[in-house]
Amino acid sequence: MATLTQTAGLEQLQAICKTIRRHIIEMTGAAKSGHPGGSLSAVEILVSLYFGGHLRHDPAKPDRADRDRFLLSKGHACPVLYAVMAECGYTPIDQLNTLRKLGSIYQGHPDRRFIPSLEGSTGSLGQGLSLAIGMGLAARLDNSPARAYVVLGDGEIQEGQIWEAAMFGAYHKVDNVVAIVDYNKIQLDGFVKDIMELEPLADKWRAFGWHVIEIDGHNLAALGAAWDEARATKGKPTAVIAHTIKGKGVSFMENNPKWHGVAPSPDEVAMALKELA
Numbered sequence: 001m002a003t004l005t006q007t008a009g010l011e012q013l014q015a016i017c018k019t020i021r022r023h024i025i026e027m028t029g030a031a032k033s034g035h036p037g038g039s040l041s042a043v044e045i046l047v048s049l050y051f052g053g054h055l056r057h058d059p060a061k062p063d064r065a066d067r068d069r070f071l072l073s074k075g076h077a078c079p080v081l082y083a084v085m086a087e088c089g090y091t092p093i094d095q096l097n098t099l100r101k102l103g104s105i106y107q108g109h110p111d112r113r114f115i116p117s118l119e120g121s122t123g124s125l126g127q128g129l130s131l132a133i134g135m136g137l138a139a140r141l142d143n144s145p146a147r148a149y150v151v152l153g154d155g156e157i158q159e160g161q162i163w164e165a166a167m168f169g170a171y172h173k174v175d176n177v178v179a180i181v182d183y184n185k186i187q188l189d190g191f192v193k194d195i196m197e198l199e200p201l202a203d204k205w206r207a208f209g210w211h212v213i214e215i216d217g218h219n220l221a222a223l224g225a226a227w228d229e230a231r232a233t234k235g236k237p238t239a240v241i242a243h244t245i246k247g248k249g250v251s252f253m254e255n256n257p258k259w260h261g262v263a264p265s266p267d268e269v270a271m272a273l274k275e276l277a
Contacts, residue, residue, distance in 0.1 A: 017220075025264060031097075041182055042074075047084065047220070059089040059090050068148070073127065076109060082099070119135070126160070133169045136174040150179055157181060212239050212241065214240075215241070218248060
């Protein structure tokens with residue numbers, strides 16, 4: 001299956017990342033609400049998958065049975081997913097700035113009632129890994145090459161359902177599932193370490209029976225290598241711990257808990273876009 005018309009090279013992927021970040025700033029600024037910080041931290045993860053030749057998908061045939069599935073479990077970071085889907089051709093680019101507006105397809109969390117090409121309606125935190133494992137099991141039963149990728153928030157994985165799903169996925173050897181932790185180390189109320197420490201995070205996933213890859217989540221080459229390693233791993237699912245920076249790409253947003261769920265003002269939008277020019 002085609003992954004768009006061709007696989008983008010490193011320089012092109014970097015340019016796409018900058019475009020996606022501009023969309024995120026413009027969308028949340030226009031909405032006057034939303035979650036810019038955790039959207040910006042996940043940009044390279046999604047761009048690498050969708051544009052780097054690693055996610056089997058076809059915008060012309062979004063319902064092909066053998067496509068790979070992608071779920072944004074941390075659904076409040078939907079601006080990054082909407083921007084990527086629009087740039088791929090699934091949804092209209094010229095409507096991105098209707099984010100969170102009444103009647104917009106770009107709702108405050110991903111909703112299949114508005115965008116049927118989404119793989120799931122997400123944002124009720126803690127549930128996305130279970131969905132992905134179900135999709136992985138279904139693909140195995142169908143003898144399908146489809147794989148399931150799910151992005152989890154680091155605050156989100158404090159939820160108990162995540163670890164129940166982790167046990168289940170390893171026990172049933174669902175090796176076509178990749179859980180990606182967007183480990184920006186900030187959640188709604190502050191720094192993760194001050195609310196409920198996750199470390200030693202890699203050891204936790206290993207103890208639950210997962211193959212673990214720990215990388216810089218903004219390094220496109222490292223991300224590409226991680227997807228290849230996950231695909232080559234048999235007999236157990238893979239957890240990719242992607243160390244990221246909340247608000248990545250906008251200096252005044254980076255590593256600042258304020259920007260978890262606060263939209264930039266018009267002046268801040270202008271400053272951010274100048275940095276991303």
